[in-house]
Amino acid sequence: MEKFSIKDVGVKVGLEIHQQLATNKKLFCNCTPIESEDYDIKFQRKLRASKSELGEFDPAALFESTKSKTIMYYANHESSCLVEQDEEPPHELDDDARKIALTIAAALKSNIFSEIYPMRKTVIDGSNTTGFQRTMLISINLFGRRCSKNFRRRREC
Ligand SMILES: [Zn+2]
Numbered sequence: 001m002e003k004f005s006i007k008d009v010g011v012k013v014g015l016e017i018h019q020q021l022a023t024n025k026k027l028f029c030n031c032t033p034i035e036s037e038d039y040d041i042k043f044q045r046k047l048r049a050s051k052s053e054l055g056e057f058d059p060a061a062l063f064e065s066t067k068s069k070t071i072m073y074y075a076n077h078e079s080s081c082l083v084e085q086d087e088e089p090p091h092e093l094d095d096d097a098r099k100i101a102l103t104i105a106a107a108l109k110s111n112i113f114s115e116i117y118p119m120r121k122t123v124i125d126g127s128n129t130t131g132f133q134r135t136m137l138i139s140i141n142l143f144g145r146r147c148s149k150n151f152r153r154r155r156e157c
Contacts, residue, residue, distance in 0.1 A: 015142070021100050028090035028134065029083040039074035043085055046070045047124035047131040061122040071126040086130040090118070093136075101138055110139035 026033050046069070049061035075084065082088035098116070105112050120132040 021097050023094055023096040023100070025094055025096075026084075027094050027097050028092075029081050030091065031079050031081050031084070034076075034079045036076040036079060038076055040077055041075040041080060041085075042072065043075075043129075044070055044072050045086075045126075045129055045131075047126065049122060049124060050131070052122060053120070058122045061124050064124045069126060073129055084129060090134065093118070101136075105139035108139075109143045111141045112139040113137065 020033075023033070025031060047065070049057050049065040051057055073085075083090055093116070102112060116136050116138050118134045118136050121135055122131065123133045124131050
């Protein structure tokens with residue numbers, strides 16, 4: 001049997017945790033995050049793949065665009081506004097959410113960046129109204145560890 005070596009394979013491992021935070025408003029607007037079965041807003045979107053900031057198309061987005069789906073969205077005006085409909089730019093990042101994320105990053109002893117910028121990840125499966133997911137990288141190097149001395153650039157751990 002051939003000997004297996006992680007170094008030879010070049011495996012990269014990342015950890016992405018999704019958790020709804022207990023804040024009083026949504027991340028990019030002042031809407032209250034409440035659940036409701038009463039929908040007084042209805043709109044539709046036909047999402048298309050677009051190039052990333054690097055000038056490339058995401059293969060998963062290109063595949064999804066071949067389905068040419070029209071997606072209907074239903075919302076309640078008490079918990080949804082023009083920001084969620086992508087008819088208005090996002091507002092300032094929610095301060096409570098930022099504090100919670102920074103607290104978690106500090107508890108994990110990671111290296112927190114001095115500035116936080118939203119990035120866009122193309123997602124056109126209909127799970128969001130804009131065709132992209134906003135994400136922010138706030139820290140790297142979990143537990144203060146560098147991933148590997150072989151990596152010259154900083155990597156997420
Ligand atoms: Zn809103």
